[in-house]
Amino acid sequence: xxxxxxxxxxxxxxxxxxxxxxxxxxxxHVSLYWYxxxxxxxxxxxxxFNYEAQQDKSxxxxxxxxxxxxxxxxxxxxxxxxxxxDSAMYRCAGGMGITGELFFGEGSRLTVL
Amino acid sequence: xxxxxxxxxQVPVFEEAPVELRCNYxxxxxxxxxxxxxxxxxxxxxxxxxxxxxxxxKGINGFEAEFNKSQTSFHLRKPSVHISDTAEYFCxxxxxxxNMLTFGGGTxxxxxx
Numbered sequence: 001x002x003x004x005x006x007x008x009x010x011x012x013x014x015x016x017x018x019x020x021x022x023x024x025x026x027x028x029h030v031s032l033y034w035y036x037x038x039x040x041x042x043x044x045x046x047x048x049f050n051y052e053a054q055q056d057k058s059x060x061x062x063x064x065x066x067x068x069x070x071x072x073x074x075x076x077x078x079x080x081x082x083x084x085x086d087s088a089m090y091r092c093a094g095g096m097g098i099t100g101e102l103f104f105g106e107g108s109r110l111t112v113l
Numbered sequence: 114x115x116x117x118x119x120x121x122x123q124v125p126v127f128e129e130a131p132v133e134l135r136c137n138y139x140x141x142x143x144x145x146x147x148x149x150x151x152x153x154x155x156x157x158x159x160x161x162x163x164x165x166x167x168x169x170x171k172g173i174n175g176f177e178a179e180f181n182k183s184q185t186s187f188h189l190r191k192p193s194v195h196i197s198d199t200a201e202y203f204c205x206x207x208x209x210x211x212n213m214l215t216f217g218g219g220t221x222x223x224x225x226x
Contacts, residue, residue, distance in 0.1 A: 004156070031212065042117075042203050042216035043157070056213060091156065099145055099164050102214060104156035 002026075004105035006092050012111045013082055021077045021108045023092030029103070030096055032075050034067055037089040037107070046090075049075060082112045115140040115206050117217035125223045128196055134189040134220045136178075136204030146187040147205040147214070148178055157203060163187065174198065199224045 005024040013019050025032050031050055035043035045059040051072040060066070064082075069075040079086055089109050093102035120135045138144065145164050149157040161172025168180040178189045187204060204217040 033214070035216075040122075040219075042119075042218045045213050045215065048212060050212075059213075093157075099162075101147070101159040101162065102157075104149075104158070106154070106156045 004092055004094055004103050006090075006105035006108050008108060009106065010109050010111075012113065014113050015082060015084060017082055018078065018080045019082055019110060021079075021090050021092075021110070023075045023077070023105060025073065025075070025092065025094030026103055027073075028096075029094030031094060031102075032069055033093045033095075033102060034075070034077050035091045035093065037091055039088075043091055046077070079110075082110075084112045086110060087112045115144065115208050115213075115215050117204050117206050117215055119202075119204055119217035119220050121220050122218065123221045123223065125225060126194055127225050129193045131192050132190065132194050132198075132222065134202050134204075134222065136187045136189065136217060138185050138187065138204070138206045140185075140206060140208050142208045145207045145209065146178075146180060147207070148172065148176070148187070148189050149203045149205060149216075151201040151203065151219075153200075160189070160202070194222070194224050196224050196226060198222060 007022045033048040034046040037043045047057040049069040064080045067077045089107045091107045093104040095102040118137045126132045147162045148160040151157045163170045163180045171177045201219045203219045207214045
């Protein structure tokens with residue numbers, strides 16, 4: 001596609017439910033990043049991939065959070081047993097190399113009731 | 114570890130006035146520096162970046178930034194702002210040893226007529 005696509009754009013769920021957020025990056029982008037952005041704050045790093053390999057997951061808050069990118073393109077961020085504190089905008093970005101820019105999707109806004 | 118501090122959470126300014134958005138970073142190694150802009154309900158997009166060479170970097174929409182190594186700063190400037198520049202601006206740093214892009218908390222630029 002022309003840009004980074006994230007789905008769903010908006011997700012409202014009840015506490016305790018699992019959610020899966022999808023990211024479809026620009027074709028050819030080797031690196032894929034997940035960030036979380038709380039209201040009024042900057043994006044906070046969660047994890048990133050080079051191709052299908054998860055290179056760094058140090059930003060994942062706890063073991064309820066996981067991510068995969070099995071074929072080196074589309075990625076899924078999964079949050080199990082959601083809690084209200086998980087409510088935030090989840091942003092995906094892709095890029096090529098550490099000197100290049102990251103191309104961000106419009107984000108998935110998660111609200112946990 | 115690296116960190117980014119954006120000293121002003123909000124900057125109100127009148128149209129056609131100059132503006133400076135401040136950014137300071139900390140890192141133990143050489144860094145690459147970026148400014149991203151986020152318009153309402155959109156993803157982040159790159160304004161400009163510093164990788165090496167000239168410390169004065171020009172970006173899109175008339176913005177520029179100056180890298181000051183001794184002061185560990187990368188302030189963003191524009192000589193004359195427009196209403197359309199109203200947005201959230203994020204400074205980000207990536208060290209040349211890793212792949213994580215670390216963002217500051219953001220500065221909301223509010224341009225008034």
